[in-house]
Amino acid sequence: MTASRPGVVASGHPAVCEAAAEVLGAGGNAFDAAVAAGFAAAVAEPMFTSLGGGGFLLARTADASSTLFDFFSDAPGRGLEGTQLEPHFEPVTVHFPASDQVFNMGLGSVAVPGSLAGFLHVHRRLGSLPLSDITAPAVALARDGIVLNEHQAYVIGLLEPINTLTPEGGALYAPGGRSPDAGERFVNPDLAAFIEDLARGGGDSLYSGDVARRIADDMRRGGGLLTEADLSAYRVLEREPLVFGYRGLRVLTNPPPSFGGSLIAVLLRLLEALSGDPPAFGTPEHLARLCAAMQEVGALHGRTLAATDPLPEALVASCAGRARRATGGTTHVSVGDARGNAASMTLSNGEGSGYVVPGTGIMLNNMLGEDDLHPDGFHASPPGVRVASMMSPSLVLRGDDVALILGSGGSKRIRTAIPQVLCAFADHGMRVAEAVEAPRIHWDGECLQAEPGFAPHVWDRLERCWRVNHWPEPNLYFGGVHAVDGLRGEGAGDSRRGGAVRVVR
Numbered sequence: 001m002t003a004s005r006p007g008v009v010a011s012g013h014p015a016v017c018e019a020a021a022e023v024l025g026a027g028g029n030a031f032d033a034a035v036a037a038g039f040a041a042a043v044a045e046p047m048f049t050s051l052g053g054g055g056f057l058l059a060r061t062a063d064a065s066s067t068l069f070d071f072f073s074d075a076p077g078r079g080l081e082g083t084q085l086e087p088h089f090e091p092v093t094v095h096f097p098a099s100d101q102v103f104n105m106g107l108g109s110v111a112v113p114g115s116l117a118g119f120l121h122v123h124r125r126l127g128s129l130p131l132s133d134i135t136a137p138a139v140a141l142a143r144d145g146i147v148l149n150e151h152q153a154y155v156i157g158l159l160e161p162i163n164t165l166t167p168e169g170g171a172l173y174a175p176g177g178r179s180p181d182a183g184e185r186f187v188n189p190d191l192a193a194f195i196e197d198l199a200r201g202g203g204d205s206l207y208s209g210d211v212a213r214r215i216a217d218d219m220r221r222g223g224g225l226l227t228e229a230d231l232s233a234y235r236v237l238e239r240e241p242l243v244f245g246y247r248g249l250r251v252l253t254n255p256p257p258s259f260g261g262s263l264i265a266v267l268l269r270l271l272e273a274l275s276g277d278p279p280a281f282g283t284p285e286h287l288a289r290l291c292a293a294m295q296e297v298g299a300l301h302g303r304t305l306a307a308t309d310p311l312p313e314a315l316v317a318s319c320a321g322r323a324r325r326a327t328g329g330t331t332h333v334s335v336g337d338a339r340g341n342a343a344s345m346t347l348s349n350g351e352g353s354g355y356v357v358p359g360t361g362i363m364l365n366n367m368l369g370e371d372d373l374h375p376d377g378f379h380a381s382p383p384g385v386r387v388a389s390m391m392s393p394s395l396v397l398r399g400d401d402v403a404l405i406l407g408s409g410g411s412k413r414i415r416t417a418i419p420q421v422l423c424a425f426a427d428h429g430m431r432v433a434e435a436v437e438a439p440r441i442h443w444d445g446e447c448l449q450a451e452p453g454f455a456p457h458v459w460d461r462l463e464r465c466w467r468v469n470h471w472p473e474p475n476l477y478f479g480g481v482h483a484v485d486g487l488r489g490e491g492a493g494d495s496r497r498g499g500a501v502r503v504v505r
Contacts, residue, residue, distance in 0.1 A: 007338050007504035010482040010491035011037055012331040012409070015044040015146055017493070017502035019137035020335055023129065024504040030341035031059060031126035032134055035119045037333040038347060039138035039195060042115075042362075043188060044146050046173070047155040048331035048409060048497070051191075051206065052357065052364035053349035054114040056254055057122055058241060058393040058407075062340035064400060066252055068393075069125075070237040070386065071118025073111035073367040077383035078229035085383070088223040089369050092161045094351070103351045104369025105162050107224030110353045111367035111387055112234050116198075116206050121236040132199040139199075142192035142361070145185040151498035153182040155476070159329065162366075165354025169363065172356055191361030206362070207231045215357055215364075222355075225368070225383075233384065241395075246272060249403065249426060253394040260390035263415040267297045271423065278427040282454050284461040287441060290423075291466060294416050294443035330391060330409025334484040334491065336402065338504075342486060344393035346407040346414075370411075390414045396422060402486035404432070409497065410479030416442045417479030425485075432485040433492040436499075440478045451478055 007030070009020040019040035020033035028036070034057060041049045049055070054072035077085045089104035123131055148156070156163065156179045163173035172188065173179065180186055198204065205211040208231065216228040242255035244265045251268070253261035270293040271278075279285035330348035350366040357364060367387055381387065392414055396404035404425055408417040417440060424435035439453030447467040450459075451474050459468060471477075480497030484490075493499020 005338055005489040007033070007336065008484045008489055008491045009033060009037065009333070009335050009502045009504070010484050010493045010499065011041065011333045012048065012480055012482060012493065012497045012499050013041065013044040013152070014500040015141055016040045016333065017500045019141070020333070021502040021504045022137055023134055024337060026129065026133060028129045028134070029126070029339060030335040030337040030343040031122055032129045033335045033337065034333055034343035034345045035123050035127060036134045036137055037335070038115065038119050038345065039135050040141055041331055041333065041347060043138055043141040043191065045152070045331050046186070046188075046363070047152070047159050047352070048329050048349065049115070049347040050349040050352065050363050050365065051116040052113040052362045053347060054111075054365060054367060054389075055118060055345060055347035056258070056389070056391055056393050057118065057343060057345040058252060058254070058395055059122070059126060060252070060342045060395055060402060061126070066241050066395070068239040068241045068254060069118060069122055070239055070258075071114035071121065072258070072389050072391070073114055073365060073387045074230065074234060075381040075383055075385045075387060076110065076112050076225040076227065076230045076368065078233060079227050080225060080383070085225060090165065090354075094158060094161070103162070103366065105165055105351070105354045105366055107219055107222035107353065107355055109366035109369030110219070110224050110226050110355060110364045112226060112230045113206065113364060114234060114236070115347060116204065117234055118236050120204065135195050135199045139192050139196050142188040142195065145187035147185050148180055148182050149498060150182040153180060153184070156180065159351055162352050162354050166356060168356040168358060169354050172361065188361040190359055194360045194362065206357075206360070207234060211357060211360060218355070230383065237386065244269070246422075247426060250397040251394060251422070252397065254389070254392045257386060258389040258391065260392035260414055261394070263297050263300065264392055264394070264418055266300065267293050267415065267419050268422070270296060271419075278423070281424065281428040281430075281438070282458065284458050287454065287458060287462055288465075290420070291441060291443055291448055291462065294441070297415065298443050298445055330411065330414070331480065331497065332393065332407035332409055332482045334405040334407065334482050336405055336484045336486045342395055342402045342405050344395055344405045344407050346391040346393045346409065348391060348409065392418055394418060396426070398487070404483060405486060406481055406483035408479040408481040408494075410477070412444070413442050413477065413479045416440070417481050421481045421483060432483050432488075432490060436481050436483055436492040436494050439474065442478060449477070451475070
């Protein structure tokens with residue numbers, strides 16, 4: 001992005017974009033704006049992110065230096081005996097329109113939170129404005145409240161069994177005994193006071209002091225594993241991004257130990273390894289190749305295959321064979337500023353544990369209970385080890401220019417949502433908004449989940465090889481890709497998750 005281009009923000013909510021745009025307009029850079037968006041998202045997107053969650057920010061500065069900031073969760077349990085490390089979950093079934101999913105809640109599902117530490121770390125390293133300026137939009141949102149749109153009201157209602165697991169959660173998310181409807185105002189005065197105190201220099205009490213002690217006490221009484229030692233020992237990690245090529249472009253994404261970036265890399269390399277140019281979008285050949293690659297990569301989950309290793313010939317042959325036979329709780333913020341800085345940040349609280357830290361308005365995560373984050377079994381990692389993640393904030397470079405800033409929420413669907421948008425943009429020449437809104441598919445291990453929008457004859461061909469579950473309409477199940485085109489100075493917020501864009505000139 002050259003200095004003549006505008007700043008662009010794409011996120012999951014208009015208020016989040018507005019917070020970031022306010023900071024850009026005040027002279028802040030892309031990293032100031034991303035941190036402002038992170039604080040604001042904790043208010044405006046409470047079912048997708050929280051200061052008690054975790055995330056990653058992929059930063060590329062105007063001088064072409066790239067860093068992946070890892071502030072995802074650690075496995076808890078420092079100071080506990082081995083016999084005390086068995087997590088105690090409360091399973092809750094969430095009913096999506098065309099598929100049910102079971103999530104694990106309760107104090108036993110809480111891993112060490114990292115989002116707050118990550119925001120503060122990125123601000124110290126790359127920010128340019130005072131912290132109080134960056135947090136001011138979030139404080140105002142939390143204190144004055146935000147009018148819920150239909151999307152946010154729907155998600156709060158969807159997750160009501162989790163939100164009302166504790167009295168504190170019920171009081172915040174279901175006042176009067178019911179989840180709020182669209183058009184009603186959601187307020188979080190405790191969170192406003194917590195962030196304001198933080199910005200005034202009140203200390204990071206989530207990790208030390210009275211708040212940390214209260215969390216640890218509640219954990220001991222409720223069967224949780226999170227300890228004061230876990231909180232005080234938490235550190236943000238800086239990593240080299242995973243870099244790989246795709247059809248003449250360079251893609252930067254989340255490196256190991258997280259597995260989402262590697263799986264995306266392998267999927268894209270499989271697509272590239274299949275002979276010939278990419279088939280036209282929406283044709284049977286296009287979807288067959290895509291589904292075959294998804295199926296192969298889905299089988300790799302939990303296995304070791306580095307994104308930079310040569311692809312096994314048998315893997316490519318298997319994927320190609322399938323293609324031939326067939327032809328016959330997360331959010332994201334993308335920011336590019338006029339100076340050439342780019343920030344791609346993905347945040348998650350899982351679905352939330354149901355536990356709201358008293359006096360803070362912060363619901364802690366349920367990362368310890370997310371089965372897709374623990375392919376080797378729950379609590380297989382010792383205390384203090386960083387939990388792996390599917391989250392994959394990414395940048396796509398054409399030469400030295402940032403062509404695309406993107407990422408997605410969506411649990412296991414992240415690894416399929418991002419490649420589909422990237423391919424629509426790079427292979428099929430779609431503008432970023434068209435690429436984000438294009439219909440998607442996802443191989444779930446048993447059948448092909450499919451959004452509407454493809455021609456009926458396409459499914460006639462594919463259903464000869466795969467069982468297909470047709471969804472009646474686009475849905476947040478298929479992710480939420482919020483992206484910025486760094487060359488054109490435009491962006492797209494995924495409508496599946498109430499996305500929005502703001503351009504700052």
